[in-house]
Amino acid sequence: MASQIDSVLARLDEDVEAGLERLKALLRIRSISTDPAFVDDCRQAASWLAEELQTLGFDARVRPTPGHPVVVAHSPEQSGPHVLFYAHYDVQPVDPLALWQSDPFEPVVRTDANGRTIIVARGASDDKGQMMTFIEACRAWKTVTGRLPVRVSMIIEGEEESGGPSLPGFLAEHAAELGAADIALVCDTRMWDAQTPSVITMLRGLVAEEIEITCAGMDLHSGSYGNAARNPNQVLAEIIASLRAPDGRVAIPGFYDDVDEISPGLRAQWSGLGFDAAAFLGKVGLSVPAGERDRSVLETLWARPSCEINGMSGGYTGEGFKTVIPAKASAKISFRLVSRMDPDKVRKAFRQHVERQLPPDCTVRFTDHGGSPAITVADSGLELGRAIGALSDEWGKPAVITGSGGSIPVVGEFKRLLALDTLLIGFARIDNNIHSPNEKYDFESYHRGIRSWIRVLGALSSPPSDADSGPALP
Template structure:
């Protein structure tokens, strides 16, 4: 048997212990958006530091104005790789929709096989632990890692990463490597591994429309008084036409057409848009007409409404005209769309729609451009071959509908590209109640990283 064969056999035999380690991390309520969970975030960071030290890394917790960063170095020679993941998780609301406590992980049987059910199981604790378990196996079998590895674990990814750019700039020399490895991605389907090469950018904006100085009785003031909900609803409704296109002036500036060869590759994947929507109880694509569901997700920009707040929302009925109403608006960006230009355009549009006696306030959230990565490098070729060998299905180069700003930051601040490999699935319910991670994804994901590390070391 080769060294790699021995490493893979060790991973197989060590699965029960690997799951226990993952469950220990999943039990920590590391919700970064809520200050009430700050201690839990610190606890998770400290746990990772100790686990990395047990693998022979020189690991340190770095406190920031927000949640801690964890940085670790393996030392040694060979290709220098930087692995990135995040240990923070989304809030669990609405709690009543969970079938079990979100921070009490368990193995559950489903029609598709066994899954790990817990908040953070897929996004991103289960994913980052696949890499650590691959490192653990290499160390256990050979006493060394195939490459010189630096690790960066963030604790604010789910809350906009406010400390990330200053931290990268301050620690640039320490973190620079030949290639970054990012695990916060997924498979094309349960049997087809993928390397993500396109990421949409992200822009968020909370819009709060204000009118009267206090809530008003709708019988006494309904009619003559401006209603912020009505004003806001009209503003939001005007941002799309009947064909699903965004009407915001300048929105499509910088949006490039999909190259014919890329479109041909994607068409060959035979992605079933109806089946994709059918998994969540829908049937007909509702986005920009003239583009397939896959193109809409991977290569077209969107403007969506993620939350609307205003007036009385409790049980029963309260006839009130609210003093204010808010909407959370997000844009997924592609090609060369500039987030700051689009933020200004959105604000200008909103203000052009305001009637008398109505004002507006804004709260920005994030702003990153889209990223496209090269696929013709030896590292990408080697990783694709390693994934194909493990899954016995050819690994594909895919796009992603989501946004991973760290990839752009790595390129801009640290001057390196990223290899994005993960084993999440579309139905993992990340950010939603009852999040899960397939047991098969955890096991074969660990084996995949073991293969990729060897392949990259030789590339």
């Protein structure tokens, strides 16, 4: 297999410029999913992908949904390990257009101020460039060997940038077809640093709540009712203050009941990443970490739950001053979840905590703004270990296992609806300007991303051996 991988890599290096032209063609399609004016462009992107995959021997079709279509493709291989690759062809709007240095949908390859060759266009990194690293890896395998080393299915959606409303229903309807894989692969994340590849195995879940406190039946004059009337702003402030303890822990009873500790090996690896907490906070004008005092900043971001106040309103907030005691005050509050935390259990505990803080004459109304569980892949296992090894071989240094403080809902849907674990392997860099003007993808990320997937697919195809018995972590 090693010599075969070398042959595929060599062919890829010869053909990488042709692959870049294919990426440019896809980047020219204005597949903005949030704007109805681009409905036809989204269909065009889906059709373009299906046709490309058909040329590689995939049974690829554009499938309808209530929103933008989904591309589903299956390779002809009938035996061996089976992977399900996910990506999205839709992109963010380009506003503000005036800040772009070139046409967002006319990709430009140029050298940046650091001497790096970059591809500039909307979607270059998120997610068309990343998606094409996998497709071009499949092309290289097919060109050299006539087949893929593993069975490959793909699902490529067109609504990720607009909330993905159609995908859960589509997955549920086609669970038997798509859930036949052994593992899901997602290429919509970034490397740890410019030369260190990573596999994300932890994604935090989410609970989003809005609360509205009502006291008097109308706004009151603060001179006439001050001291006598309960102020909902004060009540809300006290409730919010009660959510965290002085040591940074969330103070809701039972909040940490289902929170698992990370393994010693993972903690040791994170400690060795060279993460500079002071520089991380300094970039946004801060200096003192606000989370749990007995945890590293990386651990609080990736492996610990959080409670954040996302918005507050109540009373007069316009120009000038108005001496009013408002009738209502509200706040939007989100919780990031980890490990085995149940979104419904967290939501119930939060509401009970709020209700216990309410003084007489006050009522509360709760609004549910959704939730999803955290995703954790064990830091051991055949697929993870082989992916780590393949990435390390390509980049010439050990790949690392990392977490993400954010949430990627599709990964939760894969687990919930298809019973699939997911490996998140991406090659973006932190300065790729995703969702911003002048989005870019480093040519090195694109080229070595393809090479990485060639190695990963080859590694996943090998039969189990004694080398697979150990943990992915050193």
